[in-house]
Amino acid sequence: MRRIIAVASGKGGTGKTTLVCNLSIALGLLGKKVCAVDADLTMANLTLYFRLEDTSKTLHDALMGEIEINEAIHTTRYEFVYLIPGALDWEHVAKADPRNFPEIIPKIKDDFDYVIIDCPAGLQMDALSVIFGGEEIVLVTNPDITSIGDAMKVGAILKKAGKKVLGFIFNRYESQKNGISPELTEDLMEFPLLGVIPEDSTVREATLEGVPVVIYNPKAKASQAIIELAQRFERGE
Ligand code: ADP
Numbered sequence: 001m002r003r004i005i006a007v008a009s010g011k012g013g014t015g016k017t018t019l020v021c022n023l024s025i026a027l028g029l030l031g032k033k034v035c036a037v038d039a040d041l042t043m044a045n046l047t048l049y050f051r052l053e054d055t056s057k058t059l060h061d062a063l064m065g066e067i068e069i070n071e072a073i074h075t076t077r078y079e080f081v082y083l084i085p086g087a088l089d090w091e092h093v094a095k096a097d098p099r100n101f102p103e104i105i106p107k108i109k110d111d112f113d114y115v116i117i118d119c120p121a122g123l124q125m126d127a128l129s130v131i132f133g134g135e136e137i138v139l140v141t142n143p144d145i146t147s148i149g150d151a152m153k154v155g156a157i158l159k160k161a162g163k164k165v166l167g168f169i170f171n172r173y174e175s176q177k178n179g180i181s182p183e184l185t186e187d188l189m190e191f192p193l194l195g196v197i198p199e200d201s202t203v204r205e206a207t208l209e210g211v212p213v214v215i216y217n218p219k220a221k222a223s224q225a226i227i228e229l230a231q232r233f234e235r236g237e
């Protein structure tokens, strides 16, 4: 099954880019052909996470109508994993029209098992345009009330707009703390809990080394959770 999955959140900094990068690689390790898309149009962090050397052709060029979207597909250092990078300079950011995103992204669907989109946070025009490019949406929240509240808002609006919200990922969970539990969050969210990723200092360590955590240490708690999530996607759960 070919899928276009947008990874979104209400609040910023919940772990979307970390998830998109590592989930793409985890699916690649299962032999799936994946295209990760750096569509956080003003903060193209995913491109940095992948440490691409050549970023001459970007999503922004395609949004500006200067190239076809498939010309912006780059190979990465991970087998079966491709990346459409975002531009890092302000000129491209200022000129690219996010409203073109939902029209151009389906053009690459048939070339991949998964297209996974790293979205901007929130519900501004750029975020909504990008989220609407996804056929399925995954929300990422942290175990704090503002993050959960914002994810609920985004989920409700997307549901109202007729979008298919698969559910949410509960990232940076610390079970030993008496915070909000995944189960309580599932009750609040009214969307299925797709996975719990624990707070794990290995994520930061890996980032400092410039290596995605599932490669840096596949046995780390966060890596295990992301690898399990990839397996669940593959089983269609
Ligand atoms: P977003 O793309 O939603 O803004 P990022 O993926 O950039 O969020 O992550 C924000 C910060 O949180 C980064 O410093 C990242 O290393 C850290 N982070 C993400 N997930 C985890 C985790 N499970 N454990 C520890 N740190 C994490």
Ligand code: MG
Residues within 6 Å of the ligand: 016, 017, 018, 040, 045, 046, 118
């Ligand atoms: Mg990000």
